[in-house]
Amino acid sequence: VDRVHQSRSVDAEPAGVRAALEAAELVVLQEAYADTETAPFADVLLPATSWAEKDGTVTNSERRISRVRAAVSAPGEARHDWQIACDFEGRCAPVNNRGQTRPGTGQVRTWTGPAPVLPRTFGTSIASPHAGATSTSPGSPGRSSSATGRSSGRIRWAPATELRGSMQTGASTRRAGGRASSPDGYRPVAEPVDARYPLRLTTGRLRDQWHGMSRTGTVAASSATHPSRASR
């Protein structure tokens, strides 16, 4: 079982991901929209709650984990990520180290909220003292920690003990001298331009476009900044 992150989805890296999804004997897709480019590969599609419907956490690309709570009820059969993950795990037959399956326990976990899941997933607790030290998450609509009495802070995965050097200090995202630094120092681009391929292609977001546009791509009002032509 592997998870396909949005940035590594069929949109993001079509050739490799497409081949992998076609080769997989079973594709289980947890998705908020049924018409994404990944959806046709799914044998099982598990509808998930999305922003404002979701009770759980959101992890951004700098590994910042924000607690989010539902502002509206989930549509249709959509469920929270942690509910899907727990049910999925409970229904998988365990595999031993020789690849043989044992009968599944059939036991479905009966979590009643996301909190017990988090220590298993991240090795830390969203409710730990340092979690509450930061401000209210912008991703938790309409709630604040003072109003609800619940922690709605943000923490950064992974804890300091699990990562070395600058990774947990935030230095990896700072720019020095116009170059983004990383724990390994500066690396040149993977594809330098040459005489045969002399132009540098960069891809970027339009103002109101979000990633693969599974949501923003169907809303006309979010297309006000679409160029009249496909490239610029």
Added chain:
Amino acid sequence: VVAQADESIRSGQVWLPMHWGKRFLGGRASEGVNTLTSPAVDPHSHQPELKHAAVKVAPASLPWRSVAFAEMDGATIAGVIAALHAAQDEVAFLCVVPAGRDRPGVLVRAANEGAPAQAWIERLDALLGLDAASVLRYDDPRRAHARRLRIAEGRLVAGRISGALDVVAAAEWLRHWLLAGEPVDAVRRFLLSPGGTESRARPGPDQGQARAWPGPARFVVASASG
């Protein structure tokens, strides 16, 4: 893709919208933007290197072009995009995006080696509400030039221009009436003209837009076939 010069892009660079897959930037000849980018990933975060790829730009020989737009209920946009997505392999290039902030709709751009199957064009027209009997039509089969325009309450609410690049470019002025939603009475007699409009005689209220119209347009009296 349709390339366009842009002063805001540094010389030697080209730009494409991030992650646009076949759902929005498709067609038989397209696998989406990220087939052009490098599969290299960051060793720690595994994020793909989507911000730099070495490319070349070469002209594509796709003489048949089509531009279409239709206002529609915002709730139906996703369904229309999905239907066109399913039929995209009939043309070499197909870009389908929602458009229009105040009056939502779908904007379609297509290109192909020659005129695509008539069934595909009819399917497109049906999805955009351009198959009704009241739709204004102009056809020049010899040049594969076709116009479909739907007017409701005096406004242009949907249209399709198909043909060679020059006839599609000559109809670019219609876009103003589609997007601005102004009454079309003043230009009604030009709507099916295969050339352009007398832009100097009737500039739009938006002077900046009027200056951007292609021109001077060759004006040809239309002999509309339907």
